[in-house]
Structure formats: C-alpha cells, structure tokens
Amino acid sequence: MHSLDSKDFASLDAEAAGAFGRAAAASGVRQIVYLGGLGRNDDELSPHLRSRREVEELLGAAGVPVTVLRAGIIVGAGGLSWEMTRQLVAHLPVMITPRWVRTRTQPIAIDDVIRYLAGVLGRDEASGMVYEVGGPEVMRYADMMRRVASMRRRPLLLIPVPLLTPGLSSRWLSLVTDVDTQAGRSLIDSMTNEVIVADDRIRDLVPFEPVGFDEAIRRALEEGAHASS
Secondary structure (H helix, E strand, O other): OOOOOOOOOOHHHHHHHHHHHHHHHHOOOOOOOEEOOOOOOOOOOOOOOOOHHHHHHHOOOOOOOOEEEEEEEEOOOOOOHHHHHHHHHHHEEEEOHHHHHHHOOEEEEEHHHHHHHHOOOOOOHHOOOEEEEEOOOEEEHHHHHHHHHHHHOOOEEEEEHHHHHHHHHHHHHHOOOOOOHHHHHHHHHHHHOEEOOOOOOOOHOOOOOOHHHHHHHHHHHHHOOOOOO
C-alpha cells in the first residue's frame, strides 16, 4: 500500500490505510498482515518511512489486529529498490555516488519475505505484533551494488561525492533507469536511514534459514530474464 509516484503519497497512503482498516472491520476480518519498512523509531526517519509507520497505525485504527513485518531492500524482480540497483549496475560502469551509498542495509530475498508473511498468517501469537525481517548479511548500498556487478560480471567503479542531493540523485536516476522520478526520490530519501534488523524474534516464530545475498541476486536475475523472454 503505497503511492510513491505521487508527491502527496503520505496523505494518499493514510487515506487508503484508514479506508482499508474500516472495510476490514466491517467485513469481520480477523487479522491484517502488513509489510512495512525497517528503520529505528529514534532515528530521523525519512518521509517515506514515517508514512510506513502511520499506515501501520491507521490499518488497525478500526479494531482489526495488525501483524506488521518490517523489511529493508527486498531482492526480487520488479521491486522498485531492486530494479533501481539492477539497472544502475547494468547501465553504468562508473557511478558518481552520493553519501547514501555508505548507509547500511539488510537485503532479503522476496521468497523469504513471502515465507514470513505466510508464516504469521492466522497465528494468534502474531496478532498485534511488529516483527523485523532481513537476510543473513548487513552491508552498505555500495557493497550491494558491487556484489550485483560481480554476479553479472560487469565492471563497476564508484566515485563518492558529498554534494549530490536526493533531488539531483533522483533526476540522475531517471536518466539511466525506468524508475519513476518521484518514486525514486522517495526511495533515495529513505536511503539516508539505516534499515537493519534489531529484533529477530520472528526467527523463533517462523524458523528457517534465509538465503544469502548472492543467491537472492541469482534468483532475481533469473526471474527477471524469464519474465522478459
């Protein structure tokens, strides 16, 4: 539930979350499972991540218990963050990069996100709970792009500069990827916040071993190639 391609995404998402919560309550729904975003509450969260928190609250405002899963980068074909990363690596052997490439993240394979979502469904002990999900590796965005480049056997040189603002980054992004400029701006704003798992309680509730980042890349690339063939 997001409207990142709109400048007014926070208001649109809040309206949609409230309407969904009320409709769910009126229909007798017993549980809402929501996939939101990681990020520490004591951090200065980006507008995008603040909106994710607001949606969490509004979904349950009408009384239906909400189970929240918070994730960072989800590695899977078609996902905005993944497509931005994949296309940057595919199109640019040399990148002038802003400071956000040094921010830490904890990417997770889309298959593992789905396992977690299915694993909390219908579980009374998960009602009203907030869980954090991530893959087995914490890395910086720069390292993530280097790993993707390595998997694709492409050269990649990152040249960090301090003056590339989120606005300029999003315009630059629109030149080399097909990611919507406004959606890209909202994502880039969020990349100043660390999104790593601080509480791994869900591993006890839904026990399995998440796949590593390289395997997640391989699956996403294969799925994307299959979808475009």
